[in-house]
Amino acid sequence: MERLKRVDWPTTLVTDEIKRVDQREDGFVRALRGGLGPAVAGAFCRGYKYPLSAAGAEMSAYLGARAEGDKAASKAPIPEEPEALSRHIKRLGYFYRADIVGISELPQWAVYSHDKEGNPVELSHQSAIVILVDQDYRTMRGSTGNDWISNAQGYLSYSTADFISCIMASYIRRLGYSARAHTVDNSRVVIPPLLLLAGVGEISRPGIVLNPFLGLRFKVAVVTTELPLLPDKPVDFGLQEFCRKCQKCAAGCPARAIPPGDTVVLNGYENWRLDVERCTKFRILNPNGDYCGRCIKVCPWNKPAGRLHDMARWMVAHTPWLDGFLIKMDSIIGYEEQDQAEKWWFDLEDIDGVLQPPGGRRA
């Protein structure tokens, strides 16, 4: 990450006119509250369809209860330079096996106005540490992206990032500075803009942030804190032009939620036009799997580490007229195919509390 081109502003427009968002408007919270219709709310309330996603979600919920705490009464005798503290905190994140750690300021518009229950949110921390955890490339190789392992892959990354964020927040509080973990179940912040500001990625066609090394194949937890940190700068690795040309996620989306068109500006942000409702509905109702991450799977940035892929990354940033060639090569090599040899999980569906071979509900 240290060698990427840093820029003063994100490559997509982020204005000062952004209004704070109510967490009740979040896709899944709306689904739960019936905003996407009774079938979706019913499916959501029935709970997890797959035992491994259930185990990961159980852990995330358990960790979410550990997000907050009191800081130590006195400050530890540590350096006060934001640069040294940022280096320290990032190394701590990597020590605890995070895949990518970035730091951003925490603008007030990135704090929810109200939480899921409708209580007003106040959070005065000035810094946010974003912790990215991979959803496992090998498992993604074995998957179609929208089969039974999809949600478990999400929870692999959520629960692991939640675990790291809780330990990091506890450590910072022990140093005498307030800090709060924001886990998948217990968050007070809107994560995508923090990822842009921390320079861990650019907005991509599916409307979510893409990291040049992980693609879309990650989830995030955040630690906000009053510890004085030096924010990273946004990155530009050539993604906007790449996403304009590449339509693989739009073509591959089983929910038809990703349109082929251009970006729009909404609530002060520039973004591609994901149909959040369609996406959320499909993920919850998916009859042939547990959620969906097909866009993650088919994205040409879904690659393991390696020199060849380092070279391709360099080309997107420096020779954008070759993007089309790279996109075609990606198809020829067949990266988006499923590799059955890597399918290590069992297909199972929880129907009324009993695990069954999938499809039983419709039989």
Next chain:
Amino acid sequence: MERLKRVDWPTTLVTDEIKRVDQREDGFVRALRGGLGPAVAGAFCRGYKYPLSAAGAEMSAYLGARAEGDKAASKAPIPEEPEALSRHIKRLGYFYRADIVGISELPQWAVYSHDKEGNPVELSHQSAIVILVDQDYRTMRGSTGNDWISNAQGYLSYSTADFISCIMASYIRRLGYSARAHTVDNSRVVIPPLLLLAGVGEISRPGIVLNPFLGLRFKVAVVTTELPLLPDKPVDFGLQEFCRKCQKCAAGCPARAIPPGDTVVLNGYENWRLDVERCTKFRILNPNGDYCGRCIKVCPWNKPAGRLHDMARWMVAHTPWLDGFLIKMDSIIGYEEQDQAEKWWFDLEDIDGVLQPPGGRRA
């Protein structure tokens, strides 16, 4: 691990005459109960000296409360062949980012007779899954092995392995098979023999199990279960002869707890003669750091991944007459030196609840 030479019995004697051990005889439990004198018990009760080990230990304690649970009422429709289930469970461990996963049977003599509080222990599971997590090679490079980060490195691995074990146990229970996680704070099993039986390492001079890829630089959590699994076999990678010749841990031990002599048989096990009392006392009272892992640091097996080290591993297994040469090369290259550029943490000591520069207590 899959390419190592497997043998029918561990390379050190493990007889049928082993008696079950009372957890109250464990070094740290004895220390807490005053068995190593009031100074040690007092220091132990004062709690964690370093804020990062405290944060890791807090997490491990929190996870320990999640070790058990009820299994699902009915069994999931999954294959019943132990081989397929073992492959599945190992891939699950690697999916959740374990460094090494092994499977052993669970002999009754590896179950504690009584827990820390003196209650009789019963555990009828027939299989044990051992989950190894690295203590971070780069951090070990920056450390002396017995300075302020030592205990935090231990808790990095404990808390991460605990996290994985709790999710794995929950998942197995959801499949309809009873399973229990054994975390650093909440364990019913004696771990070292399980590591030998699962073939993740051999007993080494400091009396603990050494893995050929991680050296001594790991901690373990265990999941025991009634799920039918195929045990791995013990390994022989040439360690017994190597440890006989190499005396680096004995020479480097600041507690003089590791003698240069040969193995002995005690309670039916063959082992090198670590002075557990000296070791435990030093770790708890260490005036210039938080615990101690100097033997981990100076061990020639403390190496990162790489072809050169693959070659050295091959030589120990196949050309043992060159062990002396390898041991000398290790000293010449200076692997046991501290690399100050990798020291990313701050030296701090918690004295009566206030973090201070170390040495304050004696000033």
